[in-house]
Amino acid sequence: MPDKDGFEERLRQARARHGVDTPPGGGQLPQGGTWGFGLRAGVEVVSALIVGVAAGWFLDRWLGTWPWLFLLFFVLGSVAGVLNVYRLFNPARRGPGPS
Amino acid sequence: MAAEGKTIDALGQFELKTVLGPIGEAVGFTQSSAHMLLAVGIIIGTIMIGMSRRAVVPGRLQSLTESLYEFIADLVGNQVGQHEGRRFVPFVFALFTFILVGNLLGLLPYAFTFTSHIAVTFTLAFIVFVLITVVAFALHGKKFFGYFFPEGAPIWLAPIIIPVEVISYLSRPVSLAIRLFxxxxxxxxxxxxxxxxxxLLGGLGAVGPFIAILPLATNVAIVGFEILVALLQAYVFAILTSIYLHDAVHLH
Structure with a gap:
């Protein structure tokens, strides 16, 4: 069926206007070369680790289970750090549904 | 301050000192707070003076203000959506200009860089964090928790995915704060x-001053680089805030 009233085009524009589709290219951080990427990846990993370690340490102190939760959350923090870096490199994974 | 007793005192510049004599001492008013007030004053002054004429053909200050506003409005609009993004423009604008002027102020001689203190950057990042969480809750209610567990993932993976996603979410303000600081x-x-x-090199006898030209030239280059970093970090803070706002508004 021919798209006689330009429905697809209007839908696309409406989606872009409401920010459902991130415009390609302009939607991401400036590509500051490999240096910028490396530094940002480092910050992402370190901050996830800090959060994981801090969470584990405080939970341990609260529940008196030192050092088990600390170790567990250290691993979880590392995984979250890797996940952060993965998202940094694959920002296009913004399909339908939460990610 | 530089080279006291022939040592390198690189961190002394970040020390907080109270200003305004005994009054400042009594309330803990430091040079950091003074520079924050100065930054806010500069921003408000620029905007007020820039927009006072409202000329059709803008002068220097007016076009500076206008392009700054349009820059942020475009940035937020592209990220969050032209319609939904509107209400976040003032917030991101305030954040961006505050960090930008703070970074640039710190490059002036005798000035203090308040963005070099993690207490300041983390406070700013925490405000962003609270805002995105509140916005996500207000718009989506309980569906917000779906953020931490992707639909369609096998349920037995939940004990792994949920803590990892929560840590990843909580690491956002930390990474924002650490990056700027x-x-x-x-x-x-x-x-x-x-x-x-x-x-130090300048005091090294006859050849000293000639060798000292090398670090001096390096410093000139670094100042240029620091101006770039000051602009870039303010931009990165603003755009990451917008990306997080996008996630909060559209929940993915």
Whole structure:
């Protein structure tokens, strides 16, 4: 069926206007070369680790289970750090549904 | 301050001191707070004076203000959506200009860089964090928790995915804060170290002043680089805030 009233085009524009589709290219951080990427990846990993370690340490102190939760959350923090870096490199994974 | 007793004192510049004599001492008013007030004053002054004429053909200050506003409005509009993004423009604008002017102020001689303190950057990042969480809750209610567990993932993976996603979410303000703080601190330490080299080498007999030209030239280059970093970090903070706002508004 021919798209006689330009429905697809209007839908696309409406989606872009409401920010459902991130415009390609302009939607991401400036590509500051490999240096910028490396530094940002480092910050992402370190901050996830800090959060994981801090969470584990405080939970341990609260529940008196030192050092088990600390170790567990250290691993979880590392995984979250890797996940952060993965998202940094694959920002296009913004399909339908939460990610 | 530089090269006291022939040592490199790179971190002394970040020390907080109270200003305004006994009054400042009594309330803990430091040079950091003074520079924050100065930054806010500069921003408000620029905007007020810039927009007072409202000329059709803008003058320098007016076009500076207008392009700054349009820059942020476009940035937020592209990220969050032209319609939904509107209400976040003032917030991101305030954040961006505050960090930008703070970074640039710190590059002036005798000035203090308040963005080089993690207490300041983390406070700013925490405000962003609270805002995105509140916005996500207000718009989506309980569906917000779906953020931490992707639909369609096998249920037995939940004990792994949920803590990892929660940590990843909580790491956002930390990474925002560390990025700005680390960039500003590292730059100023570098400047101070090379400036100290100039002084130390300059005192090294006859050839000293000639060798001292090298760190001096390096410092000139670093100042240029620091101006870039100051602009870039303010931009990165603003755009990451917008990306997080996009996630909060559209929940994915």
């Amino acid at each position: 680390a960039n500003m601190t590292a730059g100023h330490v570098l400047l101070k170290v090379f400036a100290t080299f100039v002084v």
